Amino acid sequence: MIDLQHVNKSYGQGATAFHVLKDINLHIDQGEFVAIMGPSGSGKSTLINIIGFLDTAFEGKYFFQDENVADFNATKASRMRNRHVGFVFQNFSLIHNLNIFENVLIPLSYGGHRRSEVRGKISELLESVGLTGMENKLPRNLSGGQQQRVAIARALANSPQFLIADEPTGALDSHTSADIMQLFKELHRKGGTIIMVTHDEHVAEQSDRMIKILDGQIISDTEVAHATK
Numbered sequence: 001m002i003d004l005q006h007v008n009k010s011y012g013q014g015a016t017a018f019h020v021l022k023d024i025n026l027h028i029d030q031g032e033f034v035a036i037m038g039p040s041g042s043g044k045s046t047l048i049n050i051i052g053f054l055d056t057a058f059e060g061k062y063f064f065q066d067e068n069v070a071d072f073n074a075t076k077a078s079r080m081r082n083r084h085v086g087f088v089f090q091n092f093s094l095i096h097n098l099n100i101f102e103n104v105l106i107p108l109s110y111g112g113h114r115r116s117e118v119r120g121k122i123s124e125l126l127e128s129v130g131l132t133g134m135e136n137k138l139p140r141n142l143s144g145g146q147q148q149r150v151a152i153a154r155a156l157a158n159s160p161q162f163l164i165a166d167e168p169t170g171a172l173d174s175h176t177s178a179d180i181m182q183l184f185k186e187l188h189r190k191g192g193t194i195i196m197v198t199h200d201e202h203v204a205e206q207s208d209r210m211i212k213i214l215d216g217q218i219i220s221d222t223e224v225a226h227a228t229k
């Protein structure tokens, strides 16, 4: 599904150019649960920005279901993002003056759905993340873990082909972090494709495949052994 071939990315030009991603070759299939690890500044965000169609200014090829992402213009990239990718961030990125229903509605309204049409869909999404009946609450009245669950429901709203989660447990205590990882594992069991960036080895070990990046290069790409699945 995701196929990066000899991808290079530099910021700036000429003598001041900074080569961030170096000859990245990466294939991710539908249904995989991948963790990307690496120290600060190693290029993880740059890589997931390319994978999630946020950045199309790179060298090399990125085939997403046989289309070369390098050929996308801004309109096409944003359409692909909205249709195919769900984003989950460390700080949840909820809109604070909108209630939970309205936060989950945002990606659906880009897709042209009206509020009345999606009421049932939003209840189902909230149920799937364990937040049944929370529609009318404001984000500030929820715990960090619950806010991340709302963000995950919002990311799933358009039934994306894959989720990109950038340090999804980075702002959570270890107990809540474990709960959120259980939710990701459940989504993965149901067939979801998840690409997660994390600094935390314990979090990465919950995935099925660990990719380590150092100085813009993939230095290892290994299957994670699970005692029980």
Ligand SMILES: Nc1ncnc2c1ncn2[C@@H]1O[C@H](COP(=O)(O)OP(=O)(O)OP(=O)(O)O)[C@@H](O)[C@H]1O
Pocket (backbone or CB within 6 Å): 011, 012, 018, 020, 038, 039, 040, 041, 042, 043, 044, 045, 046, 047
């Ligand atoms: N827009 C930009 N312009 C110039 N340099 C940038 C830009 N974005 C990132 N960089 C540089 O590219 C390198 C890789 O950054 P990136 O954010 O991809 O790393 P990261 O592994 O995600 O780090 P972190 O874990 O701290 O988020 C860093 O040295 C960073 O300073």
